[in-house]
Amino acid sequence: MMSAVNHPAASEGLAAVARNVTKRYGRTVALDDVGIEIKDGESHALVGRNGAGKSTLVSILTGLQAADSGEVSFFGKPAPALSDREGWRRNVACVYQRSTIMPALSVAENLFINRQGKRLISWSKMRRQAGELLEPFGVDVDVNTPASDLTVEQRQLVEIARALSVGARFIILDEPTAQLDGPAIERLFERLRALQDTGITFMFISHHLEEIYEVCQTVTVFRDARHILTAPVAELGRAELVDAMTGEPGGLTVPGAADRPDVSQDSEVALNVENLTGDSFSDVSLRIRRGEVIGFAGSASSGKHQLAETVYGLRKPSSGVIEVDGRKVKPGSVLDALKHGIGCVPRDRHHQGLVLGLSIAENAAMTVMNKLGPAGLVPPKQLAGVGSKAIESYDIVTSGADQPVSDLSGGNQQKVVMARALASDPKVLVLINPTAGVDVKSKESLLGVVDRVARTGTAVIVVSDELDDLRVCDRVLVMFHGEVAHEFGRDWTEQDLVAAIEGVSE
Amino acid sequence: MTETLSPDTGASTAPASGRRPPLRFARFRDLALVPAIVILLVVGALLDPTFLTTGNLLGVLQQQSALSLLVLAEAMILITGKFDLSLESTIGFAPVLAIALVVPTSAHGLGTEWAAWLAVPLCLLTGALIGAFNGLLILKFQLSAFIVTLGMLITVRGLHEGVSGGNSLFQIPQSFMFLGFETWLGLPLSVWISLALFVVGMVVLSYFRQGRSLYAVGGNVDAAKAAGIRTNKVIWTVLIIGGVLAALAGMLETGRLGAIGANLGDGMIFDVFAAAVIGGISLNGGKGTLFGALCGVLVLGLILNILRLTAVDGHWFNAIKGVIILLALVLSRLTTGKAQE
Amino acid sequence: MTETLSPDTGASTAPASGRRPPLRFARFRDLALVPAIVILLVVGALLDPTFLTTGNLLGVLQQQSALSLLVLAEAMILITGKFDLSLESTIGFAPVLAIALVVPTSAHGLGTEWAAWLAVPLCLLTGALIGAFNGLLILKFQLSAFIVTLGMLITVRGLHEGVSGGNSLFQIPQSFMFLGFETWLGLPLSVWISLALFVVGMVVLSYFRQGRSLYAVGGNVDAAKAAGIRTNKVIWTVLIIGGVLAALAGMLETGRLGAIGANLGDGMIFDVFAAAVIGGISLNGGKGTLFGALCGVLVLGLILNILRLTAVDGHWFNAIKGVIILLALVLSRLTTGKAQE
Amino acid sequence: GQQSGGGTADGNAKVGVDFPRADSDFWNSYIKYVPQFGKELDVNLMPSTNSQNKVENLVANVQTLQGQGAKAIVMAPQDTGAIATTLQRLEQQKIPVVTVDTRPDSGKVYMVVRADNKAYGEKACKFLGEKLGKKGKVVEFQGALSSVNGRDRSEAFAKCMKDNYPEITVFEEPTDWEGSKAASALQTRLNQHPDIKGIYMQAGGVFLAPTLQVLRSTNHLLPAGDPNHIAIVSNDGIPQEFEAIRKGEIDATVSQPADLYAKWALFYAKAALEGKTFKPGPTDHESTIVDVGNGNLEDQLPAPLVTKDNVDDKALWGNQIGK
């Protein structure tokens, strides 16, 4: 099962082929003699843990980077020269993992970048076409707004709409769903199926394995920069797939709240929020006891993110009180929140989570710099210590604590953000979309961390769109239009929760 | 198993109003300097009766025409996300080299004495070569554009001093003089030229794929590459055009002054950046319009003109100029409400 | 239940050697200029026998000490992701204002004739105020640092001209002279001062939270904010320290020259940026070390010294200087193998 | 006061020369004359340095020349204040200094060789004052505000105007020695005051062409003698100015003696090395040595006003170099 499945011998009927591709980044081997064959008309899933080399293969398959060795061909013909960007674009379109939006340009122009027309651009025509393009995705924005004003989800949808509309017969989607919520994903899949019916070939990368079962026919697994197997999706069970990804049998055990002892009603209140009103939410009150994990669910407009960010001081509330252990926290001050023992994984790691140019150690220690030595002294040993501890505890794939975060894969970067939040041993931990872009196994370990710190008495807030993340919660609060509309205990069911989120439950 | 929840996307975006909002962002940002220009016109008119005469305003335009070409060049380069400091020495060196190649040694020529009509093409070619060389160092050696063009600023200024031997060149071929000196329909030719080039630039940057690609490259170079734009070619082209525009500016200035001094262009790059940035061009690339840059040139020209007309004490000239520039910045910041970069 | 996985880092990472790789990136990048310095030392020694004498090398250090303080200031500001062009006029204006406030009108004073001992604190205070005012415009009005400090460059230079009336001030209080003129253990005091400040800067920026926060702010200001760093305070502090260092540099220069010329510092900002960027400081913030910046200063100083010793023709001086700077850039690029920003 | 040259009495010791700048026609002529007279006077010249109009460079250059064994130094400090410490150090080490063109504000020098910049301003003022019949409007192109020579000319011109021609209005235009700024200023001023009757430009090399070009394009360039002719006085004495005088485009210039600067600077440097001394009083070359205080002597060389009458005088340096 763990050995590579034999390559199909047929060389025709292949949309894209990569053979014996090796790619190094300095000391890191990102791809080690891997190959992939994608049949014309199929949807081919590529899975693997964070840092397995998936995105690297994508950049080689789209001509953004040259492989150190190996070859790529499309529809039986060798790939064009690297400088022939037009040639690559005719063969393959792609939604990259990293944003390729130009923030200053309008949504319309982002959709039509570099294909605005051969001659004089007609802006009104472009705007009209842009509106038509976005229609099926339910992105309801004025196409004249600069892309910088879009939400993360909207930007992602714009990228998807663009890639699907280029007209290439082979399309790569690198984690297109990581930033999307349920309905948006459904709409995306509808479009995918429609395109599949017209014979378009897809390569699809996702950490949500059930999506692979939903849209793909074949799956390839990478591990540690190597090709592990390629098999029809129908023949590979979920447990086998996970085993192939992790390289060890045992499957997954997402921790659930039920395994933890009940939080006793007389355990101390760690976080007390009273009548808090702020951006997109109003008059929210809640108490979280030590060791309790609270989940927040709700639509993108429910105000759940804003509430969490306000608790950590990233936003200033217009009224209300936040107390940790009975002591009031200065509103709108991250520094004061940290002093009172609040830690946070912010929503977007590239925006607020990481300083990409700095090392893992430095990022992980950023919230505790003042605790490492006297008078602000940061002894290198201590700093390295924080770094290696983070690497060990969160299973970060890296060449060392002094590697710049910019060199890590997306999932590993997310783990560094988690390490940063937990470095200060917070009494209250606020997690916003903590597992976005994290592989199944790492997700297990990150949620395991949540479970572990809860057991040691930390109060945790989890704000997430993913049900898995909410399973570790003792209570789940559903927000609707800025207010807490429903509260569930550990025994919530999917249907109830979804109904509450959509505001249709009684 | 891991489904995502289903929120309603609707309310998360702006109230979905009509297709076209009454005031468009790009347009609005462009007009940021109009209040500043109006205030300057009013203040100027109040301070001196000559200010609003055509003669004076035409003078402002003519005096700013060489600067405006440099600003046009710099604005395009900045939009592409690069930098060119060496424009300030290209404006002097390109005409000096061209002229030194055609005039006799007695007029400080290099002794080649090529045909006089070659002067104009030689001048433009020199500008193009300097731009191309900047491109080589920036793109092939992957050096920072700032430091490369700073090095080139010094080098090219040095070549200017070396070739001219530090002398002003007084003997200028007729073709050179022509552009900077003649008038057409009552407007100096140099004003026509810079207006025409600005219009061409605006049209290309607004309505042509090639022009839009500058914004793409400056906004996110990786994304531009991914979208099939040959980013290196775009950058190189813009740098070369920048050099050519600087050389042309040098020709206009030579015509206006009747000679090339050994310090032509010295310190000019500060004015170029001031005009471009006041005009809303971002130093981080991908933002700003040529119309804004042109407004920036006008603001700067009007400030200088008013200071000259009111004959403020020379010792306090720069202090007042600086304060007014800062005020114009604050004003345009307050009227657009957008933070600057 | 939540075990951490056995990190089988094997193939995907480097050959998992010892905990600490033999050559750390940051260190390596720091040494980028050492080959250039060695080459310059060898070339200098071959070209002129005086070059390697202590007298000459001490001279280089002393001549570069004021510049090195400006580079120290600019490096810290650049690391924080900001820009300060106005340092080049602060270096002249701060001492001029301080002296004009204490000397009698006969020596071009302002007539206040405050006590002479006030000159030093007044000078430093002026520098701090300029930095603080830059901070105000950049942070409170959210204007671009480049254009704000460009405006301040012009304004402060204008104030210098206005206050001094264009005159050189040569009646300098003793306390001022002292710093720039005295020697200690055979080394000019100014060299000691700038060395000491560089060492302090390096220690703080490497081993102190306060110093590390400059890198965080420059690297990603939002992430720094989310990590509890008071980013505005950091930026403001760095700008003020920058102003104070420029004022101190002005004092050293005044002591060395025995008077303050009306154009002290003019054009110096180009050398400041050249040294900082050659030394590996990124204009995009968050990158570079003070050690690198110091090497940049030395490279520039050695280049100038060698050109002086070989007495190249003044007309070609700048051309050669520029070419050597470009060569040094290419060399340090090739030895580190990292693209520059 | 009498002064004795310091150092050894070796007339063949090395003499270091620092040039102040390489970007003006006047100084370029000076740079050409130095080696020429060095040979003529048999001076042991070292390779020269150039301080590019920056006192920091001057200080460093002097240090370098000294390190290379200069026993006497000729310099032209454009910033007369900030050279104090350097002069002090040179005096301590008994290295005589000859300054050209400017007189240091403090510190000891062996000899100052210069033409009186104040006299330039005064001559220009008198010429314009009389030409205009003591009334009218005059534009003055000043140099950089930080330039000592420029300031001397400006102050002398302003004082002379105020004292002798109170009815003449002077518009002072600072230009940083840049032709472009002068052209813009003149164009603006002519718009504002079409009745401007005179122009004083402090450096012909920089301002001559731009001025003529602006006058040409605004139809103000009328030959001398025309009732609407704008009277123009210049400083420098370069061949192009002489040409313009011959054509009647400008009226006069003060010839700043680049050749004499070079000749007498080297002469005094050699004299210092030989241990000679000088006293105030008239010299054998139509100039006067004056004691300017501080024990410093200054040889004030003649700076003739050149008009149409004497523009063809072969003795003028501007007529000696090729056009």
Ligand SMILES: Nc1ncnc2c1ncn2[C@@H]1O[C@H](COP(=O)(O)OP(=O)(O)OP(=O)(O)O)[C@@H](O)[C@H]1O
């Ligand atoms: N620019 C780079 N410089 C250095 N190392 C890099 C660079 N880009 C990727 N890597 C390294 O290459 C390896 C593969 O990264 P890649 O992004 O392909 O992983 P991935 O499979 O896409 O992971 P994820 O699921 O987290 O997106 C990682 O170890 C990463 O650290």
Ligand SMILES: Nc1ncnc2c1ncn2[C@@H]1O[C@H](COP(=O)(O)OP(=O)(O)OP(=O)(O)O)[C@@H](O)[C@H]1O
């Ligand atoms: N979506 C957009 N993104 C960026 N710039 C835009 C956009 N739409 C318009 N512009 C800018 O606005 C200006 C004018 O737009 P307008 O819609 O009036 O174009 P138009 O010439 O009327 O087009 P059409 O030919 O389609 O009628 C153009 O210069 C263009 O740069």
Ligand SMILES: [Mg+2]
């Ligand atoms: Mg990836």
Ligand SMILES: [Mg+2]
């Ligand atoms: Mg239209």
